[in-house]
Amino acid sequence: MSEKAGSGRDLWGGHFSSGPAPLMEQINASIGFDKRLYAQDIRGSIAHARMLAHSGIISEEDCDAILMGLETIQDEIEQGKFAFSTELEDIHLNIESRLTDLIGEPGRRLHTGRSRNDQVATDLRLWTRDALDRAVMLIESVMRALVERADRHAADVMPGFTHLQAAQPVTFGHHLLAYVEMLARDRSRFADARKRMNVSPLGAAALAGTSFPVDRSMTAEELGFDAPCDNSIDAVSDRDFVLDYLAGASILAVHLSRLAEELVLWSTPQFGFVRMSEDFTSGSSIMPQKRNPDAAELVRGKSGRVIGHLQAMLVTLKGLPMTYSKDMQEDKEGLFDAVDTVELCLAASREMIRSMQVFPERMEAAAGVGFTTATDLADWLVRVKGAPFREAHSVSARAVKRAEERGCGLEDLSPDDLAAIDGRLEAAVFEVLGVHRSVASRMSHGGTAPERVREQVARWRSVL
Numbered sequence: 001m002s003e004k005a006g007s008g009r010d011l012w013g014g015h016f017s018s019g020p021a022p023l024m025e026q027i028n029a030s031i032g033f034d035k036r037l038y039a040q041d042i043r044g045s046i047a048h049a050r051m052l053a054h055s056g057i058i059s060e061e062d063c064d065a066i067l068m069g070l071e072t073i074q075d076e077i078e079q080g081k082f083a084f085s086t087e088l089e090d091i092h093l094n095i096e097s098r099l100t101d102l103i104g105e106p107g108r109r110l111h112t113g114r115s116r117n118d119q120v121a122t123d124l125r126l127w128t129r130d131a132l133d134r135a136v137m138l139i140e141s142v143m144r145a146l147v148e149r150a151d152r153h154a155a156d157v158m159p160g161f162t163h164l165q166a167a168q169p170v171t172f173g174h175h176l177l178a179y180v181e182m183l184a185r186d187r188s189r190f191a192d193a194r195k196r197m198n199v200s201p202l203g204a205a206a207l208a209g210t211s212f213p214v215d216r217s218m219t220a221e222e223l224g225f226d227a228p229c230d231n232s233i234d235a236v237s238d239r240d241f242v243l244d245y246l247a248g249a250s251i252l253a254v255h256l257s258r259l260a261e262e263l264v265l266w267s268t269p270q271f272g273f274v275r276m277s278e279d280f281t282s283g284s285s286i287m288p289q290k291r292n293p294d295a296a297e298l299v300r301g302k303s304g305r306v307i308g309h310l311q312a313m314l315v316t317l318k319g320l321p322m323t324y325s326k327d328m329q330e331d332k333e334g335l336f337d338a339v340d341t342v343e344l345c346l347a348a349s350r351e352m353i354r355s356m357q358v359f360p361e362r363m364e365a366a367a368g369v370g371f372t373t374a375t376d377l378a379d380w381l382v383r384v385k386g387a388p389f390r391e392a393h394s395v396s397a398r399a400v401k402r403a404e405e406r407g408c409g410l411e412d413l414s415p416d417d418l419a420a421i422d423g424r425l426e427a428a429v430f431e432v433l434g435v436h437r438s439v440a441s442r443m444s445h446g447g448t449a450p451e452r453v454r455e456q457v458a459r460w461r462s463v464l
């Protein structure tokens, strides 16, 4: 017997005659990353021990000893005094082994009626549930920062784009509220995921359930789950909740990336719409004028790794037969990294929005560039002169062409120029060619008019 002292094989290796190869230990151990589950693992074990005692499966004295031991272990871990061991593979065996060191035989009774398969599924669900709750709160904080900005800029005009070509003037507040809508959907995706995932695998044991008279509803309730999972095979195999988080996180990361891209664009000297705070930018070592929007670029860039983690998890699970396979140990690092990444990106986005300087005069100057009120001219012909829209569109196109030839804006054409294009274009049309008139007229539901934007700001304030 060459069994190593303190290896996982002490706990399950009765029929093994030797310890694992060093490479096996290296590929197999998850303690390096799953130590992040320690609090959930202890919480799950406390619930399990109480249930075992309540159901008469272990004695109250053993349960008391287990609870005391687990409390000591939690303190040890939190004070940095716990010696994590790779030989003990993962957080579950590390804690269980230490428990037995501390309290002796009762520690060896804790694993009655459970397996690491339902244990890890429970721990990871508890961990992911907290992450979902944090995501919802962080998303709301970004939404609030955007709503406050939108309120300040409800009437400030900027160019709206399609194809990144100047299209029609919009209000900056309206533009910012578009992101609030996206984030609200993200928030609801995380909230949905939470509802769906909040069932307890504990007591599914290895895969088939257990012959002990466990009370799965009791542990479910103690751990804040709505109910126990109804199928033990599914309970230990299911990692949909990880996919749900990663899918929601990927879509969120894409939204944050689009916002970050706009911040990058708007903060160029060519746009000059915003200036990112010094706190979130860097200079250049050779170009003294540079102010690089690094934080925004990183929010944009980090979306790639979040999306990658979703892809990796989908592929990992794709070919797995029921039930647990060790492949599933690969669920954690990607999830942990995605959670850390989106939380960082949300906080950074929120602070960038709060601290950036906005230049409404620059936006307004750009808002009319590119004949952005050409649609207003056409609409005027329809509204005031009863022209069919298609005809009005071609009249307006001719006005644009004339302005291009003259090298001026639509509003700078002379009344004679306009009359020469179409007899119906009288001086009154100038009233609709200004960018403020243009946005003010877009009063349709969800439109860009300052009045509509203020209504939306008020709605979001009451929701948030």
Ligand code: ARG
Binding pocket: 030, 034, 089, 090, 092, 116, 117, 120, 324, 326, 328, 329, 330
């Ligand atoms: N460290 C393992 C994981 O994260 C725990 C479950 C191990 N189960 C087993 N049957 N070996 O997936």
